Amino acid sequence: xxxxxxxxxxxxxxxxxxxxxxxxxxxxxxxxxxxxxxxxxxxxxxxxxxxxxxxxxxxxxxxxxxxxxxxxxxxxxxxxxxxxxxxxxxxxxxxxxxxxxxxxxxxxxxxxxxxxxxxxxxxxxxxxxxxxxxxxxxxxxxxxxxxxxxxxxxxxxxxxxxxxxxxxxxxxxxxxxxxxxxxxxxxxxxxxxxxxxxxxxxxxxxxxxxxxxxxxxxxxxxxxxxxxxxxxxxxxxxxxxxxxxxxxxxxxxxxxxxxxxxxxxxxxxxxxxxxxxxxxxxxxxxxxxxxxxxxxxxxxxxxxxxxxxxxxxxxxxxxxxxxxxxxxxxxxxxxxxxxxxxxxxxxxxxxxxxxxxxxxxxxxxxxxxxxxxxxxxxxxxxxxxxxxxxxxxxxxxxxxxxxxx
Ligand SMILES: Cc1cc2nc3c(=O)[nH]c(=O)nc-3n(C[C@H](O)[C@H](O)[C@H](O)COP(=O)(O)OP(=O)(O)OC[C@H]3O[C@@H](n4cnc5c(N)ncnc54)[C@H](O)[C@@H]3O)c2cc1C
Numbered sequence: 001x002x003x004x005x006x007x008x009x010x011x012x013x014x015x016x017x018x019x020x021x022x023x024x025x026x027x028x029x030x031x032x033x034x035x036x037x038x039x040x041x042x043x044x045x046x047x048x049x050x051x052x053x054x055x056x057x058x059x060x061x062x063x064x065x066x067x068x069x070x071x072x073x074x075x076x077x078x079x080x081x082x083x084x085x086x087x088x089x090x091x092x093x094x095x096x097x098x099x100x101x102x103x104x105x106x107x108x109x110x111x112x113x114x115x116x117x118x119x120x121x122x123x124x125x126x127x128x129x130x131x132x133x134x135x136x137x138x139x140x141x142x143x144x145x146x147x148x149x150x151x152x153x154x155x156x157x158x159x160x161x162x163x164x165x166x167x168x169x170x171x172x173x174x175x176x177x178x179x180x181x182x183x184x185x186x187x188x189x190x191x192x193x194x195x196x197x198x199x200x201x202x203x204x205x206x207x208x209x210x211x212x213x214x215x216x217x218x219x220x221x222x223x224x225x226x227x228x229x230x231x232x233x234x235x236x237x238x239x240x241x242x243x244x245x246x247x248x249x250x251x252x253x254x255x256x257x258x259x260x261x262x263x264x265x266x267x268x269x270x271x272x273x274x275x276x277x278x279x280x281x282x283x284x285x286x287x288x289x290x291x292x293x294x295x296x297x298x299x300x301x302x303x304x305x306x307x308x309x310x311x312x313x314x315x316x317x318x319x320x321x322x323x324x325x326x327x328x329x330x331x332x333x334x335x336x337x338x339x340x341x342x343x344x345x346x347x348x349x350x351x352x353x354x355x356x357x358x359x360x361x362x363x364x365x366x367x368x369x370x371x372x373x374x375x376x377x378x379x380x381x382x383x384x385x386x387x388x389x390x391x392x393x394x395x396x397x398x399x400x401x402x403x404x405x
Contacts, residue, residue: 012215013188017043019375020211020220021187022195022234025053026175026361027354028226030368031375032189033182035224038376042187043220045213047194050299052228053361055331057251057285058171059264059273060093060106061359062086063113063131063138063163066123067271067287068338068358078338081386082357083134085340085366087165092366102177104169105278111166111264112141112149114316116156120268124161131163138163152260154318166264168275168283171361178365190215198223198237205349209238224371226354228334229297235353240345241392244355247333248290248299250309254323256280261317272312274320282320284313290330299330334360342371342387353389 021032024046032044064083069076090108097104115121121140128138141149143158150160183189197212201219211218225231229246257280265274266286273286288305292298306328314321340357344350354371356363370387373380 010193010215012190012193012213012218013043015216016219017041017188018220019043019222019224020045020209020218021224021226022198022211023225023227023230023354024179024189024191025051025226025228026171026178026364027053027356027368028224029175029178029182030365031224031226031354031372032187033178033185034369034372035375036182036185036187038372040376043190043218044182044187045190045193045195045211045218047230048192049194049230049297050332052331052333053171053175053364055249055251055329056171056361057273057275057283058169058277058361059275059359060090060108060167060169061111061264061362062090062136062166063111063161064127065266065287065359066113066127066268069127070269072338075338079358080130080134082339082363083131083136085382086359086362087136089363089366090165090167092369093169093362096365100177100181102174102181104174104177106167106169107278108165108167109262109264111163111266112146112160113163113266113268114146114153114157114160115268116158118158121159124159124268128161136163137165150263150265152262152317152319153265154316156315161268168264168277170277195227195234198225198234200238200348208350222350222352222375224352224354224375226368228355229332231334231353231355235345235351238345238348238351240348240351240389241395242341242345242353242355242389243336243392243395244341245335246292246297247335248292249285249331249333250288250290250301250305250328251283251285251331252306252309252325252328254282254284254320255326257282257323260319265316267312267316270312272309272316274313274317281326282323284309284320297332299332301328301330340367340387341389342367343374343384343389346390346393357387
């Protein structure tokens with residue numbers, strides 16, 4: 001590339017589109033892909049900042065994560081309302097892999113949430129009972145059965161909750177396949193393009209929207225905001241409240257070893273997820289905090305989390321102790337109220353929220369399909385009431401916007 005070309009100012013490829021999707025994580029890519037596959041004219045704009053979809057652990061979650069229950073007890077009711085969507089979301093990932101003729105390295109080999117004390121096991125007994133009432137297939141396993149199922153666990157494990165339809169995939173492979181599919185479907189993807197402001201294009205309800213970017217303005221008849229923690233500031237531009245907050249999280253991956261860990265492993269009380277990729281590396285994460293770099297919204301590793309996460313991992317699976325950690329990183333998760341926010345914004349026709357909720361990579365493609373159906377005026381085939389953005393209407397009184405992410 002010549003120096004002149006490298007310095008050429010960035011210009012949007014065109015000034016009008018029918019549907020603009022803001023955010024190129026798993027939800028934005030899938031929503032845009034589903035809409036384009038249905039024949040819509042779609043442009044996707046992505047800032048190119050930190051996306052949870054490129055930083056996540058690739059765990060396919062179904063059972064309630066003890067971490068969320070412990071940290072956000074006030075959100076448990078919200079999480080329970082979304083719980084029935086999780087097994088459907090895992091099934092949807094499988095269908096999606098088949099439909100794209102892709103290899104996501106997807107394996108549904110079950111998830112174990114491990115207890116090390118009788119109190120932790122009692123917690124799992126109550127959790128499992130509640131989850132079964134809500135329609136999940138979970139069961140409890142005692143010490144002997146656990147030793148047979150998961151001989152890699154250390155001697156402290158006394159039992160576990162087993163959820164057979166949990167699993168894992170390789171998010172980097174998925175992102176690449178999904179992006180290629182969206183492009184093939186006709187989505188015009190504009191990378192490194194931050195939408196600085198979103199505004200209504202006129203006073204009438206069907207005036208559409210204006211998106212301001214460094215490459216010029218874009219007029220869109222409809223807009224889907226799939227911008228993770230960036231969604232709050234964008235929605236504020238049209239006077240709408242979407243109270244999504246950034247949650248910086250820590251991740252690690254080890255060198256490759258022969259098959260060792262068969263399940264997605266979690267702990268009944270402590271923050272951890274462990275799983276082994278088909279390539280042999282062990283991915284260790286589960287909610288240890290990262291930091292935001294001073295004066296920025298970019299997540300950076302916190303050394304305390306590196307030490308704590310790895311110490312817990314090798315305590316639970318002693319065979320991990322001699323392994324080299326080859327990489328650690330930080331990512332930015334999105335937190336709302338335990339549930340996704342999926343649908344048209346109240347009082348702003350043509351503007352849609354697409355924020356998947358906790359374990360949002362698991363929920364990503366299905367959430368995107370539900371939002372795409374709503375945009376298309378199709379029946380999504382799910383009761384969308386739990387995910388409707390109008391549940392924040394009462395908070396708007398205190399609403400004062402938030403800094404951009
Ligand atoms: C470390 C970590 C581990 C995780 N592990 C798991 C897991 O194992 N399993 C699981 O199910 N979930 C996991 N999650 C959660 C999951 O990754 C996210 O919920 C999911 O990826 C969210 O996808 P998204 O498309 O909504 O948002 P993102 O992937 O965050 O994408 C949002 C995109 O919007 C762009 N954007 C933001 N603002 C603007 C703007 N103004 N203009 C243009 N673009 C903008 C951003 O640059 C970004 O690319 C994890 C998250 C983290 C951080």
